[in-house]
Amino acid sequence: MSLTLRGYAKINLTLEALAKRADGYHEIATVIQTVSLADTLTFEPGEALALSCNVPSLQSADNLALRAASLLREETGCLKGASIRLTKEIPVAAGLGSGATDAAATLVGLNRLWQLNLPPQRLMELAADLGSDVPFFLCGGTVLAKGRGEKVIPLPPARETWMVLLRPAIEPVPGKTARLYSQLNTSHFTSGQSTERLVDHLHEGESINDSLLFNVFEQVAFDFFPRLFHYRTRFLRAGAASVHLAGAGSTLFALVPDEAQGKTILSNLEADGLEGYLVRTVKAVPLEAVRDRQC
Numbered sequence: 001m002s003l004t005l006r007g008y009a010k011i012n013l014t015l016e017a018l019a020k021r022a023d024g025y026h027e028i029a030t031v032i033q034t035v036s037l038a039d040t041l042t043f044e045p046g047e048a049l050a051l052s053c054n055v056p057s058l059q060s061a062d063n064l065a066l067r068a069a070s071l072l073r074e075e076t077g078c079l080k081g082a083s084i085r086l087t088k089e090i091p092v093a094a095g096l097g098s099g100a101t102d103a104a105a106t107l108v109g110l111n112r113l114w115q116l117n118l119p120p121q122r123l124m125e126l127a128a129d130l131g132s133d134v135p136f137f138l139c140g141g142t143v144l145a146k147g148r149g150e151k152v153i154p155l156p157p158a159r160e161t162w163m164v165l166l167r168p169a170i171e172p173v174p175g176k177t178a179r180l181y182s183q184l185n186t187s188h189f190t191s192g193q194s195t196e197r198l199v200d201h202l203h204e205g206e207s208i209n210d211s212l213l214f215n216v217f218e219q220v221a222f223d224f225f226p227r228l229f230h231y232r233t234r235f236l237r238a239g240a241a242s243v244h245l246a247g248a249g250s251t252l253f254a255l256v257p258d259e260a261q262g263k264t265i266l267s268n269l270e271a272d273g274l275e276g277y278l279v280r281t282v283k284a285v286p287l288e289a290v291r292d293r294q295c
Contacts, residue, residue, distance in 0.1 A: 007101035064099035093172035095247030104137030141284025238268035
């Protein structure tokens with residue numbers, strides 16, 4: 001038996017820091033959306049846990065997919081192994097949830113492969129142990145996340161929206177997200193109003209537009225990442241109407257009115273020697289439908 005899943009990337013449509021918590025994390029409010037850029041993971045029975053990847057540097061014990069597999073075995077007492085084949089398409093350490101989506105897919109895939117039959121709530125608990133973004137990817141689609149990101153509330157699916165992503169040629173920064181959070185102070189904290197406004201629009205069936213987007217890290221990221229402002233300028237020059245930061249960066253994204261306009265902007269980016277992607281929003285898939293989606 002083998003099982004193949006897709007692990008989709010994410011975009012934070014809003015990301016607000018509300019306060020610093022006693023445990024060192026920040027209390028946040030964020031609306032997260034899966035988009036069509038995706039990794040592919042194939043799971044097959046094996047005597048031990050093994051990971052192969054088209055990016056050789058990711059074939060290590062630190063890979064979040066392997067950590068998810070190990071956690072699942074430890075928590076269930078399962079003695080089975082698995083061969084995991086990971087084909088990366090999502091840029092790593094770029095604010096798109098690359099590792100977290102692979103971890104979520106692994107929890108769901110091995111839960112099925114090993115016939116553990118863990119309920120969704122238990123998978124959510126394990127996901128939260130792996131990272132703040134991982135629980136979101138067990139749901140996917142359009143989600144409101146609170147706490148440190150582990151409390152997820154499904155929202156009405158966003159209307160199909162096209163986006164262009166720009167991946168700047170900036171080397172990954174170790175501990176990036178924690179370092180960006182450390183640069184926030186009380187002047188950056190908000191009440192959650194931007195997130196509430198977007199949630200209201202989604203419940204009313206409204207389209208996503210630039211005026212609804214907000215990311216607290218935009219206030220510090222352009223000083224943190226070298227030449228990020230330079231890439232933003234080139235993105236605007238390629239035809240983007242407005243440019244936003246994806247998660248903790250360094251990926252930038254722009255909403256586009258349709259696929260055709262997105263293709264034009266993407267072509268302009270590539271002509272300028274830049275790495276870009278054209279994506280659309282992806283709806284949630286029920287947890288049981290693991291052959292098509294990691295949820």
